[in-house]
Amino acid sequence: MKTVVLKKADPLFLAEVDAAQIPMGADDYRFRLGMLRERMDADGIDAAVIVGDREHFANIEHFCGYDCRFEESVFVVPREGAPTLLVGNEGMSYSFCVPYEIRRAYYRNFSLQGQPRRKEEKLDEILRDAGVFPGAMVGLIGFKYFLPEYIPTDPKYTFDAPHYVVEALRSLAGFENVVNYTAALTGLDSGMRLRVYTAKEIAAAETAGARSANVLMRLLKSMQPGMTEYALSESARVGFAPHVMHPLVNFGPESVALGIRSPRDDVRLSLGDQCGLCYGVRGSLSSRVGVAARDEATMHESLRPHLFSFYGEFFRAMGAWYEALKVGADGNALHRAVHDILDGPNHFVELNCGHFTGMDEWVNALSYEGSTYTVPDGAYMQVDIISSMPDPARTAICEDPAIVAGPALRAALGREYPEVYARILARQRAFREVLGIDLCDDVLPLTNINAAMFPFMLNPDIVFALEEA
Structure with a gap:
């Protein structure tokens, strides 16, 4: 001994x-995005919807370099086409740090309390334009996935994302089509x-x-x-x-x-x-x-x-x-x-x-x-x-x-x-x-x-x- x-x-x-x-560049993020889409294809997921905030930014940052420094954001990755980043008032200018082509959309309810809002910005419509179509299988990625022995609800349908985001996705895709997909990124033992x-x-x-x-x-x-x-x-x-x-x-x-x-x-x-x-x-x-x-x-x-x-x-x-x-x-x-x-x-x-x-x-x-x-x-x-x-x-x-x-x-x-x-x-x-x-x-x-x-x-x-x- x-x-x-x-x-x-x-x-x-x-x-x-x-x-x-050594910063990551466009090719690095596209490589990671390609890996995610391969996983989505294998799992039958039509759109991955990643939610983040100032504390829980890393899942969004991993694919585009954007970290939520002021407010919540959502990053939507469809199986094909450009991803969409949803941001509030103070996220839009910073979103141009993303080094490859994405779609950007304001959703000002992500903004800080009391800041200007727009009545015409409806979350379900923005998500539909981003690739969440009716009946789509949606993989919702928050910060945690859940194990059945520790919660009274079904882990597949349990989320640590904002309730209004979950409800907007369910109104589009259907209740059973929105599933917790966080383990694809951070789960044992194959999380990306x-x-x-x-x-x-x-x-x-x-x-x-x-x-x-x-x-x-x-x-x-x-x-x-x-x-x-x-x-x-x-x-x-x-x-x-x-x-x-x-x-x-x-x-x-x-x-x-x-x-x-x-x-x-x-x-x-x-x-x-x-x-x-x-x-x-x-x-x-x-x-x-x-x-x-x-x-x-x-x-x-x-x-x-x-x-x-x-x-x-x-x-x-x-x-x-x-x-x-x-x-x-x-x-x-x-x-x-x-x-x-x-x-x-x-x-x-x-x-x-x-x-x-x-x-x-x-x-x-x-x-x-x-x-x-x-x-x-x-x-x-x-x-x-x-x-x-x-x-x-x-x-x-x-x-x-x-x-x-x-x-x-x-x-x-x-x-x-x-x-x-x-x-x-x-x-x-x-x-x-x-x-x-x-x-x-x-x-x-x-x-x-x-x-x-x-x-x-x-x-x-x-x-x-x-x-x-």
Whole structure:
């Protein structure tokens, strides 16, 4: 069995990556649109109707680049012909970010309360013009699909879309012809958005990962006792890129527990106490929660006995998870890799061990007890494992994104984006030679800090590592 030791950090872990973001273009979106239409043909769906809002934008964005920044929108994809984007007052000008030809339609009831409306804009007529004809089979895509064991209604006809949109579709197509089609995008195990398909998508994810990890490392290097959470947040030097979730700076057990109530001006960092940092642009997220100490002696006396029994064992479990990850690994294997180590009196792991990610931070998860779902080629994953315990309050998180890619995808990445692939190979080397984690070639770490867990978060020159006993 491998044991946990403290080791000098590889300089790679502390280095920022200066890489321009890689936007998707018209051909990328048309490729995704073609995949959706192939799925619709196979499933007998005449029109896919995707609803979105500011929080739940990713399903629309995936096919056209438009994300709902002010108001709700609907994107209608017929089997043939141009898709139609329905927007309110403040969405129309922004809709021209879509880099290929679409139809656009105002539906001003999507606009904010009190803004101008038009009586002549009738939703059922707009939807009919977009391709929802009488008797059509309509696949309505919201943010969630539902499982029968958890709801009293029929999952096929249960939606998390606005009621008036559902009713307009039913008035056109018929009640039984409007079905929940969200699983086509995010369902286990064949949802389109659970994986990437091209080298360009991997490269885009890697550059997003670099941007998030750069910010996290700036926070880590700037953090000092006595600082307020807000003061540290100012040192991040972040741009205005949209976040994948609320950024976090948490000092002390109460703030760590509250999480997204961050950052606060009235909370200061105490030497040796708990702390947490988290930042993510769309497509990636990096987070660390541990102890604001410089060494074991400066840890709070209540946390010192848990350096290895809690934080070190967490790292060993995370290392086992990484070692289990590969194309074709099943969700139960990933679950057991963590719980075989952390199921005991010193740990509590409630959520799934890792999940799919993308433009929205949590898309779905296949890792749970007894899961037979397998990791697909191109799986876009967030290495998100959380362990926490009370008395003394302590939490461990070491979270970063990774893509799991078979030989063909890796070869394409090497040909098309050699600089990106070189950075990934350097990270794989650090996993094996510095951290002692036997990473499969399939696993592509998307940041320089993947699996770099700092036992003393005021001293990033030291990391946990694994060694053979």
